[in-house]
Amino acid sequence: MTDHLDPGYAAAAEDRAREHGKPTRLGAGAWLAAGAILVGVVLGTAYAQASSSASDVDRTRTEMLSKVRAAETAGHTLATGRDELAIRVEALRARVLAGDAEGARVLDRLHTAEAGAAAEPVTGPGLVVTLTDPPARPDLTDSSQRGPGTARTGVLDRDLQSVVNALWSSGAEAVAVGGVRIGPGVTIRQAGGAMLVDNQPVPSPYRVEAIGSPQALETGFVVSDAYLRMAAVRDLYGVGFGVAGADDLQLPAATGRDTQYAQETGGS
Structure with a gap:
C-alpha cells in the first residue's frame, strides 16, 4: 500500500x-x-x-x-x-x-x-436352406440408431454348423455349403470377417444344399433345434432365413485328403 x-x-x-x-x-x-x-x-x-x-x-x-x-x-x-x-x-x-x-x-x-467320403459328385432332389447377413445400419456410431441386434455381425459359423448337422439328422445323403461339399475332415469356421468352408471363403448369402427326399428333409428340419434357432435369429437380428425344396441339385465332390494316422476300432 x-x-x-x-x-x-x-x-x-x-x-x-x-x-x-x-x-x-x-x-x-x-x-x-x-x-x-x-x-x-x-x-x-x-x-x-x-x-x-x-x-x-x-x-x-x-x-x-x-x-x-x-x-x-x-x-x-x-x-x-x-x-x-x-x-x-x-x-x-x-x-x-x-x-x-x-x-x-x-x-x-x-x-x-x-x-x-463325399469323393464323387452327386445330383438329385433335395432341400435348400439360405442364410443371409443382415443389411448394414446407416450409422452405428449414433447411439440413437443402435438396436438390440447391432452387437451381432451376422451369420456365425455355429449357425451354419447347426443347420448342416440338422440336415444330416433329417436324412440328407449329401450336403454342400456355398458350393463346397461337406465331407470327412471338412470344417466350417470364421476367420475375422470371412466364412471359411474347407478353408475356402464363402460369401453371403450362404446356400446350404442337401440331397435327399425333399418332404422328409423339410419335415425333419422344421422341428429341429437349428430351425428354431435360426427363426429366432431372423426375428431378433434381421438375418435372412429361408427354406425351399429343389428338384435337381448338383453337388461337387469333396476335396480328397491322404490319411496319415489311422487305427482300426472295433471288431474285424
Whole structure:
C-alpha cells in the first residue's frame, strides 16, 4: 500500500543504466527469417519422408496383390488339372476292374466308400436352406440408431454348423455349403470377417444344399433345434432365413485328403 511504483519501471531503469537496449528491427527480422527457414526445412523434410513412405506402401500393396492373384490363378489351374486327372483315373479303373465278377465287386465297394467320403459328385432332389447377413445400419456410431441386434455381425459359423448337422439328422445323403461339399475332415469356421468352408471363403448369402427326399428333409428340419434357432435369429437380428425344396441339385465332390494316422476300432 505504501509503494505505488510498478516493479517493471525499476527493472527498465536498471536495464538502461547497464546500456541494454531493445533489439533493432533489422535484428528481429533476421531472427524471424531464420526461424521461418528452419520451419520450412523441417516441414519439407517431413513431407518428403511421408511421400516416400506412401510410395513404398503403394508399391508393397501392389506387389502383394500381384502375388495373391498369381497364387489364385495357380490354384485354379491345379484344381482343374486335378479334376481332369480324377476323371481319367475313374475311367481307367472302371475299364480294368469291370471285366470280371471280382473286379465288379471291388468297384461296388469303392463306390460305396467314395460315397461315404463325399469323393464323387452327386445330383438329385433335395432341400435348400439360405442364410443371409443382415443389411448394414446407416450409422452405428449414433447411439440413437443402435438396436438390440447391432452387437451381432451376422451369420456365425455355429449357425451354419447347426443347420448342416440338422440336415444330416433329417436324412440328407449329401450336403454342400456355398458350393463346397461337406465331407470327412471338412470344417466350417470364421476367420475375422470371412466364412471359411474347407478353408475356402464363402460369401453371403450362404446356400446350404442337401440331397435327399425333399418332404422328409423339410419335415425333419422344421422341428429341429437349428430351425428354431435360426427363426429366432431372423426375428431378433434381421438375418435372412429361408427354406425351399429343389428338384435337381448338383453337388461337387469333396476335396480328397491322404490319411496319415489311422487305427482300426472295433471288431474285424
